Amino acid sequence: METQIDLNSSDLYLNRELSLLEFNWRVLQQALDPSVPLLERLNYLCISSTNLDEFFEVRVAGLIQQIEIGDPYLEADQISAQEALRLISIRAHELVDEQYSVLNNELLPLLEQEGIKVLPRPMWTSEHSAWLEQYFRDEIQPILSPIGLDSSHPFPRLLNKSLNFIVSMDGKDAFGRNIGFAILQAPRALPRVIQLPPELCEPGQYHFVFLSSIIHAFADDLFFGMKIKGCYQFRVTRNSDLAIDTEETSDLLATIADELTHRNYGDEVRLEIAHNCPEEMVNFLRDQCAMHQDNVYLVNGPVNLSRLQALHSMVERSDLKFKPFTQGRPNGLTSEVEIFGLLKQKDVLLHHPFQSFTPVIDLIKQAASDSSVLAIKQTLYRTGAVSPIVDALVAAAHGGKEVTVVIELRARFDEEANVALASKLQQAGAHVVYGIVGYKTHAKMLLILRRENNKLRRYVHLGTGNYHRSTSRIYTDYGLLTSDKQIGEDVNNLFIQLTSLGKIPKMHKLMHAPFNLHQGLLDKINREIAHAEAGKNAHIIVKVNALVEPEMINAFYRASIAGVKVDLIVRGICTLKPGVAGVSENIQVRGIIGRFLEHTRVFYFENGGDFEVWAGSADLMKRNLLRRVETCFPIESKRLQKRIIDDLNLYLTDNTQAWVLSADGRYRRAPRNEGDAMISAQNTLLEQLAKTN
Incomplete structure (x- = not known):
C-alpha cells in the first residue's frame, strides 16, 4: 500500500517572512555583480535598504502586533510569531552586516577609483573644513533644535526613520545644571549627502560628505560652553501600517487623511545605532525606545543607506549607469x-x-x-x-x-x-x-x-x-x-x-476575485492533472510576484505528483518547496532580478495542446485571491499568445539574472555550463522591443 502524503504538512512550506528576506538578499547581490554599472550597483544597495525598511514597518510590525493581541500565527509553515521574529532577527542581522560590508569594502573603494569620493572627516583638508564649517553655520545650524534631556525635556517622540544623534556632554549648562545627554533630530529638509564645490575637488572628480559627518564635526557649536564627549547617529523604525476599521467609518477619505498624520509616530519596531556608540548609550536608547535587543542593529556607516541613491543623479557619468533606451x-x-x-x-x-x-x-x-x-x-x-x-x-x-x-x-x-x-x-x-x-x-x-x-x-x-x-x-x-x-x-x-x-x-x-478567480485557477490546474493522468503532455507555467496561498501550493504539489511539469517564475515570496522527493520533483521555481522589477502576472496551461494564456492583476496570495477585487483576463489571439509564451520560455532559459530556489529556502544562481550562450530575458526583450541609445 502506498503511503499517503500529507500535502498540508508544515514541512512542505517555507516561511513567508524569511522568503521575503531572501528576495531582499538577491537584490543586494546585484550590488556585488561586476557586470552591473557601478552607480546602478549602488542603487541596488539602496533598494535593498528601502525594502528592508518596509519589511520592518509592515511585516515585523504585524508580527509584534499579533503577539500583543494573542492572535495565533496562521501561516502554512506553522511557525509561531515569536519563533518567526527570532529567525527574522538572525537573518536580518546577517543581511544588514552584508549591506555595510558591500558599501565599505566594495562600492566606496570602487567609486573612489572612479573619482567619486565620500570623504570621512580624517580626509578633509583645511579647505574642506573651512567650506563645510561655513555650510554648517549657513544651512544646517539655523534649523537644528537640540534637546538637552532632563525632567522638563523628556526623550522626544522621534519621527519614523528620521536621522537623529545622541550627544553625550560634560559641564554645566547656562542654568548651572549637569546635562548628560542631548538628542538632535536632523530635519528631513536637509540633504543627507552634500556635494563639495568643484574648486575643492580634483579635475573631473566628485567629492561628497555625509550630513552626519558635518554634524559630528561641528556639534560643539550647538552646545556652547559644554564639552562634547561623543555624538552618534541613530534611527528608529516604526509601525507604518494604517489602522483603519472600514466597518466603523462613514467617510473613508476623511478617516485615511486623518490617520496619515499619525503614521510617523507608530510603535517602535527597530533601532539602528552607529556601531561605535558606547554600550551605556546603546542601552539608554534601547530603554527609551522599549526595544528588545534582537531588534537593535549596530551599523558601520550612515543609518539610512537609501539616501545614497542621491549620488546616482548628482554624478554625471553615463558610463557608470545603464544605457538609456x-x-x-x-x-x-x-x-x-x-x-x-x-x-x-x-x-x-x-x-x-x-x-x-x-x-x-x-x-x-x-x-x-x-x-x-x-x-x-x-x-x-x-x-x-x-x-x-x-x-x-x-x-x-x-x-x-x-x-x-x-x-x-x-x-x-x-x-x-x-x-x-x-x-x-x-x-x-x-x-x-x-x-x-x-x-x-x-x-x-x-x-x-x-x-x-x-x-x-x-x-x-x-x-x-x-x-x-x-x-x-x-x-x-x-x-x-x-x-x-x-x-x-x-x-x-x-x-x-x-x-x-x-x-x-x-x-x-474574465475571472475575478474574490469570487471565481481562486477556484478558476484551481480548476485549470486540476485539468492539467487529468491530462497527465490520461497520458497526455501537461505543462503549467506561472509568472507572479508572490506564491503563498496554501490551496494553490497544494494543487501544484498534486500536479507534480501526477507528472505535470510545473515551472514557476516568482519574483519575491515563495513558500512552496521545490525538489522534495515524491512531492515536488517536477516543480522548478526561479526568480529574475535585473534592471527592471518583474511585475507581470501570467498563467500558461498546455491544456492537451489547446493552449490557454491568462494575465491578471493578482498574485497567488490569500489577500489577492480572497480579499481583493482582482481581474484575470484571457489572451485569445494566437499571435499574442505566442508572444507571451515566447517571453515565458525566454525567462525559463535565462542564465544570467535568474536564481533557482532550493528546498532549504535559499537561492542559487541559475547554472550555466562552460560554452553556454549567456541569456538575459530582460536584455533580449530590450533588443527586440525597444531601442537602446
Whole structure:
C-alpha cells in the first residue's frame, strides 16, 4: 500500500517572512555583480535598504502586533510569531552586516577609483573644513533644535526613520545644571549627502560628505560652553501600517487623511545605532525606545543607506549607469493613429517597459476629446502625485463626459497621493468611489463607452500593473487593449458591481476575485492533472510576484505528483518547496532580478495542446485571491499568445539574472555550463522591443 502524503504538512512550506528576506538578499547581490554599472550597483544597495525598511514597518510590525493581541500565527509553515521574529532577527542581522560590508569594502573603494569620493572627516583638508564649517553655520545650524534631556525635556517622540544623534556632554549648562545627554533630530529638509564645490575637488572628480559627518564635526557649536564627549547617529523604525476599521467609518477619505498624520509616530519596531556608540548609550536608547535587543542593529556607516541613491543623479557619468533606451511601440500604433479604429481590427498587447505606456495615455486623451465617447470608467491603485491619466480624466469630466473612477485609498504608502487625486477628480465633477468595504480594489481596468452607428461599443484596457507612467519604465507589465464585446461587457459589469454594490455579475470571459478567480485557477490546474493522468503532455507555467496561498501550493504539489511539469517564475515570496522527493520533483521555481522589477502576472496551461494564456492583476496570495477585487483576463489571439509564451520560455532559459530556489529556502544562481550562450530575458526583450541609445 502506498503511503499517503500529507500535502498540508508544515514541512512542505517555507516561511513567508524569511522568503521575503531572501528576495531582499538577491537584490543586494546585484550590488556585488561586476557586470552591473557601478552607480546602478549602488542603487541596488539602496533598494535593498528601502525594502528592508518596509519589511520592518509592515511585516515585523504585524508580527509584534499579533503577539500583543494573542492572535495565533496562521501561516502554512506553522511557525509561531515569536519563533518567526527570532529567525527574522538572525537573518536580518546577517543581511544588514552584508549591506555595510558591500558599501565599505566594495562600492566606496570602487567609486573612489572612479573619482567619486565620500570623504570621512580624517580626509578633509583645511579647505574642506573651512567650506563645510561655513555650510554648517549657513544651512544646517539655523534649523537644528537640540534637546538637552532632563525632567522638563523628556526623550522626544522621534519621527519614523528620521536621522537623529545622541550627544553625550560634560559641564554645566547656562542654568548651572549637569546635562548628560542631548538628542538632535536632523530635519528631513536637509540633504543627507552634500556635494563639495568643484574648486575643492580634483579635475573631473566628485567629492561628497555625509550630513552626519558635518554634524559630528561641528556639534560643539550647538552646545556652547559644554564639552562634547561623543555624538552618534541613530534611527528608529516604526509601525507604518494604517489602522483603519472600514466597518466603523462613514467617510473613508476623511478617516485615511486623518490617520496619515499619525503614521510617523507608530510603535517602535527597530533601532539602528552607529556601531561605535558606547554600550551605556546603546542601552539608554534601547530603554527609551522599549526595544528588545534582537531588534537593535549596530551599523558601520550612515543609518539610512537609501539616501545614497542621491549620488546616482548628482554624478554625471553615463558610463557608470545603464544605457538609456527608447521604449518601442507595436506596429501600427503611432502617436498619430486613431486608436479606436485600430482596436476594431485587432487586439493590441503592450509589454512594458520595453514598449511605451504612452498608447494607454493616448487612448484616454483621445476618449476625453472625442465627441462620440459618452463615458469613461477606470480603477486607480497607484498612479503618482502628478499623472497625465488623471489630467485626461479631469479634462473628460470638464467636457461633460460621464467619468467614474474607483480609487483605492488604502494602497500602502500611496494613501496620501490617492487622497489628493480623489479630491482633484471630485472637484472636476467625476464620480469617485473607493471600492468595496473590506476589499482592496487592485484590479487594473479602463472602460470607454463610445457611440458608433447608433450603437454603444466598449473599448477596454486590462493590465497587470498600475496606471503609473513612471513605474511603467521600470516595472515589467502586460497591458491588453481590446474592443472584444464579451470582455467589454464583463468589465462594464465589474464597474457596476463596484459602484452599485450589487450581486456578483456573471462573467463571459474574465475571472475575478474574490469570487471565481481562486477556484478558476484551481480548476485549470486540476485539468492539467487529468491530462497527465490520461497520458497526455501537461505543462503549467506561472509568472507572479508572490506564491503563498496554501490551496494553490497544494494543487501544484498534486500536479507534480501526477507528472505535470510545473515551472514557476516568482519574483519575491515563495513558500512552496521545490525538489522534495515524491512531492515536488517536477516543480522548478526561479526568480529574475535585473534592471527592471518583474511585475507581470501570467498563467500558461498546455491544456492537451489547446493552449490557454491568462494575465491578471493578482498574485497567488490569500489577500489577492480572497480579499481583493482582482481581474484575470484571457489572451485569445494566437499571435499574442505566442508572444507571451515566447517571453515565458525566454525567462525559463535565462542564465544570467535568474536564481533557482532550493528546498532549504535559499537561492542559487541559475547554472550555466562552460560554452553556454549567456541569456538575459530582460536584455533580449530590450533588443527586440525597444531601442537602446
